[in-house]
Amino acid sequence: ELKVEQNPLFLSMQEGKNYTIYCNYSTTSDRLYWYRQDPGKSLESLFVLLSNGAVKQEGRLMASLDTKARLSTLHITAAVHDLSATYFCAADLYNNNDMRFGAGTRLTVKP
């Protein structure tokens, strides 16, 4: 059974600070997805990581994938209030886009 574990589950940050969200998964999948969800809204795709060592960046967010360690990270640089949301990672079970999600990290960025 695929397990996807995120930590921390809750994160309160000051604006301007840096932090990292971790995502561990249990399969040999080499695909990892990151999504953002605002309260009461749908899920928005942030990154799709497809190979070991993949790194993608968009604005203040950078995601990386280490398939050997079965670990992905989402790094937040100089956080701003607009980044407050819940961030989910998801892993494929069969490299088939059939994503299984972690529990999510609820990020709050405070002034």
Next chain:
Amino acid sequence: DARVTQTPRHKVTEMGQEVTMRCQPILGHNTVFWYRQTMMQGLELLAYFRNRAPLDDSGMPKDRFSAEMPDATLATLKIQPSEPRDSAVYFCASGLYPDSNTIYFGEGSWLTVV
């Protein structure tokens, strides 16, 4: 602006009633997913289809839930009979496999069973 469209957006129904949720995937997408989100269980994959064929519905309670794709532009998720524990947000998502690995989510159907 291509997007996944779900109906109804909100539904309140009484226990025992049949509920049908509908999804129109992005035109041309060949893979459709149904997810359920609750506070307790998070996001769970219920079922998914590729080229209208069911690939995996192991996450779906078979006794009361059913998922179908009558055609390439419509996916349905039916609950009969509904129970209070089915209260959740049901998301439909679609993608184009293997050309793209980005899966796009609809706005969700918010279901409350009383």
